[in-house]
Amino acid sequence: MASFEYRTFTFRNVNSSAVELDLVRDTSAPSSLASPKKTLVFFHGGGLCSGNRRSRFPGWPLEVLMRRGWLILTADYHLLPEGQVEDMINDVKHLETWILAEGRQLGIDPELIAVAGSSAGAFVSCLALASWTKLRPRAFYSLYGMLQTDSDWYVTVKDGSASFAGLPATSLLAEDSEHYLVSGNTPVWHDTTEMNDPRNRVRLFMWLLKEGKIGPLVTSSLKAATGENSPLDLITSSFPPTVAIHGTADTVVPIADSRALVAALTKSGVENQLVEVSGADHGITPQDKYHAEIEKSVDLLEAYIRS
Template sequence: MNRTVHIYNPLQPPVELDLVASAPLEPTSPRPTFIFFHGGGLLSGSRRGRFPPLPVKLLLDRGWAVVVPDYRLLPEACIVDILDDLRQLEAWLVQSAVGVDMYRVVVGGSSAGSLVSILALSVWKTVKPRAFLSLWGMAQTEGEWYRRRRAESAVLGGIPASQLHEENVAHYLQPGRPHISADEADMKDPGSRASLFLWLLKQGQIGPLISDSVRAAIGTEAPLDLISSSYPPTVIVHGTADTVAPVTDSRALAAALQRVEVRVRLIEVDGADHGLAPQEKYRISFEEAIMAVEEFTGIHLPHPDRLI
């Protein structure tokens, strides 16, 4: 796997991305490109964490290039900052990306990365993705799921709620902390930013935190209000037993797209939790998703591992 690192938003510290392909990219033979936003509830995660998930690997194996950006994280940043990152990313793609076919782009992400994709599709002016791939995405952060308190007996993303304690994560909520755009801590670490997300979910506070920031940035706390007929055909994968972002989020996204007559394929994976782990168990569903992306975009590379 060939990976190059690039600064796309020259802040201090800078916001970076990885450009990944199965072999070095050449400007004379640009490849179809998947822009993949990582998950983490907008509070944690990074472009390197658990990369590549199986559907991204399937595209890499088919000869696609993959752009994996970091973006500034809440609560130190806000949605306005993420929107600025997305505009800077678009400028980098147009002006600086080498070996990327700007006419054959797909955008998507996992969990909160799907929400970031919705924001990107709403602010990009030049980059026009030909499909949107949403993996177990968060889409209704203003809804009741993200605002209700969980019992101590609940299990969130495989972590018992009884193990999530305010004293381990409260320092992340102190004002004045400098922004960060990457975090690779283990969710099982009780003091990690990932545990902060789960603790906020347990308390019913993650919804207000995200929704208030979304409303301040775009005038509505409902991300699905951004869906329009200009959105590209969309493929959605979600487990029906998701304990972090409910499958109803993806059903609502599919319904919103159908209302504006955008083609959509919703693939529900029976009994799967957040992240569909272990992903090899669900390979058939991921392969179905990639075939749907190829169908919607008309991009059919000759066979896996062959470069174009």
């Protein structure tokens, strides 16, 4: 039976407040005591507006890796709209410094690192891969990545019949979310709003998506930080081999995002593979139905690490 151990560390301080990461391992895995070892640096999803390093842990893919002896490093990062993409870039740069300074003594092999992100976490992964100057990850694992953020899907108003992962668009009200857009709000990098609260930050993202506001918000912040309109514009030949997995029936992040990702990688000469999961919604749900496809993507990731 799996037994997960979480060790928490501070990798950055902002105005005397800690930005933290967890180092997670399965203590029952055969190689759990081996050191150093393969490590997945994982960024959570949440539309860049919500979530934290624990609340968006995508289940089966990471459990499979830990069962095979991997470490998982999952880190918080600044959230929109209080934070900006520039803050996220500073987060991932501090994370790189921490891994190089502290990682090996904690069992991380800096030569055997993969970077991964689920949904908006794939966006943050691209920021890391484009910003890191010393770490050279061996692979990128994009789980239903939110990446083509300047496309029509993120800038158009959805009609009342729309539904996002089962959440009706009609239930997303301006009065529950507009207060987040007030300037001067305190920066947030560890969202703990409750899902049953109509003013929670997941619903903020969904409302921004419904209103076609998330695309302009993300694009303006990314452009201010990097000069680019989309994280796909950050891709160069220096990106590592990439595995992407995405459901064909995703109602939050369309599979077109992952298809655009592999097209950009191919154009840059980066080896890549896309696992399309027929009928799966956001999160490759229901995951119990798609274990075989998820394990296939993990096998491809491990092949890139071994190569």
